[in-house]
Amino acid sequence: MSTVREILVIGGNSGIGRSAVEQLLARGNRITALCRNPGDLHGLGIEVHPFEAEDTGALETALPERLDGVLYCPGSITLKPFHRTSEEDFLKDYRINVLGAVRVLQAALPALKKSDQAAVVLFSSVAAGTGMGFHSSIATAKAGVEGLARSLAAEWAPRVRVNAVAPSLTDTPLAGNLIDTPEKRVAAGKRHPLGALGDPEKIAQLVVFLLSPAADFVTGQVIAVDGGISGVRTFG
Ligand SMILES: NC(=O)c1ccc[n+]([C@@H]2O[C@H](COP(=O)([O-])OP(=O)(O)OC[C@H]3O[C@@H](n4cnc5c(N)ncnc54)[C@H](OP(=O)(O)O)[C@@H]3O)[C@@H](O)[C@H]2O)c1
Numbered sequence: 001m002s003t004v005r006e007i008l009v010i011g012g013n014s015g016i017g018r019s020a021v022e023q024l025l026a027r028g029n030r031i032t033a034l035c036r037n038p039g040d041l042h043g044l045g046i047e048v049h050p051f052e053a054e055d056t057g058a059l060e061t062a063l064p065e066r067l068d069g070v071l072y073c074p075g076s077i078t079l080k081p082f083h084r085t086s087e088e089d090f091l092k093d094y095r096i097n098v099l100g101a102v103r104v105l106q107a108a109l110p111a112l113k114k115s116d117q118a119a120v121v122l123f124s125s126v127a128a129g130t131g132m133g134f135h136s137s138i139a140t141a142k143a144g145v146e147g148l149a150r151s152l153a154a155e156w157a158p159r160v161r162v163n164a165v166a167p168s169l170t171d172t173p174l175a176g177n178l179i180d181t182p183e184k185r186v187a188a189g190k191r192h193p194l195g196a197l198g199d200p201e202k203i204a205q206l207v208v209f210l211l212s213p214a215a216d217f218v219t220g221q222v223i224a225v226d227g228g229i230s231g232v233r234t235f236g
Contacts, residue, residue, distance in 0.1 A: 170198030
């Protein structure tokens with residue numbers, strides 16, 4: 001079997017996913033990307049296919065015959081008071097965060113089973129495990145992602161490892177309007193015990209580790225990368 005690992009990245013054109021693509025390529029992995037907006041990914045010499053997370057039905061894109069890893073990045077931040085959060089808001093977040101991953105993983109499973117060391121990484125959010133006002137829709141969807149990760153980790157063990165990463169506010173386009181002034185950035189950083197926003201490159205380093213054989217004793221975990229906000233009180 002080839003030693004080059006084949007990784008499928010969904011949403012690798014931006015933010016944490018983009019950084020993961022660069023790090024995975026630098027480590028000699030081969031990438032297939034599924035994106036609704038390829039950006040400059042073609043310039044990296046990787047295969048890119050169109051993907052819309054809100055579509056329904058079986059994935060039609062032909063995937064590599066063997067997959068050693070799948071990284072599903074699409075996510076959303078819908079922040080509204082609960083009484084103004086519509087059923088459609090809840091459904092949209094569920095489609096992007098949960099059902100999109102379900103479609104991809106159902107299509108990818110035969111290829112994942114052909115690997116000796118397959119790994120899946122999904123994205124949750126600090127809001128799934130820590131109550132935060134105005135986060136009802138995204139927290140509900142990301143709690144679904146966490147349930148999916150743990151359930152598939154059990155169902156696919158020992159063949160395929162499945163983990164989730166749960167960031168807090170991270171400096172990517174997704175969080176753009178929450179940190180679009182210097183004042184907002186400083187205030188958001190100060191809310192975290194470690195006094196900073198998340199750095200997409202460092203979160204991607206954890207993702208790359210979880211996708212690699214070095215993480216072969218890690219499955220069914222939701223790993224917080226959140227500046228301590230979910231678990232630490234500083235009383236400072
Ligand atoms: N940034 C944060 O503060 C934060 C906090 C907690 C959790 N997270 C989670 O971290 C993950 C990565 O997000 P990020 O911060 O790196 O954001 P990002 O830079 O916006 O990347 C998200 C990626 O998902 C894609 N995507 C979004 N909706 C999609 C759809 N309907 N169909 C296809 N692709 C879609 C985006 O494509 P486009 O470029 O076309 O939009 C982009 O490639 C997400 O699951 C997010 O929920 C982020």
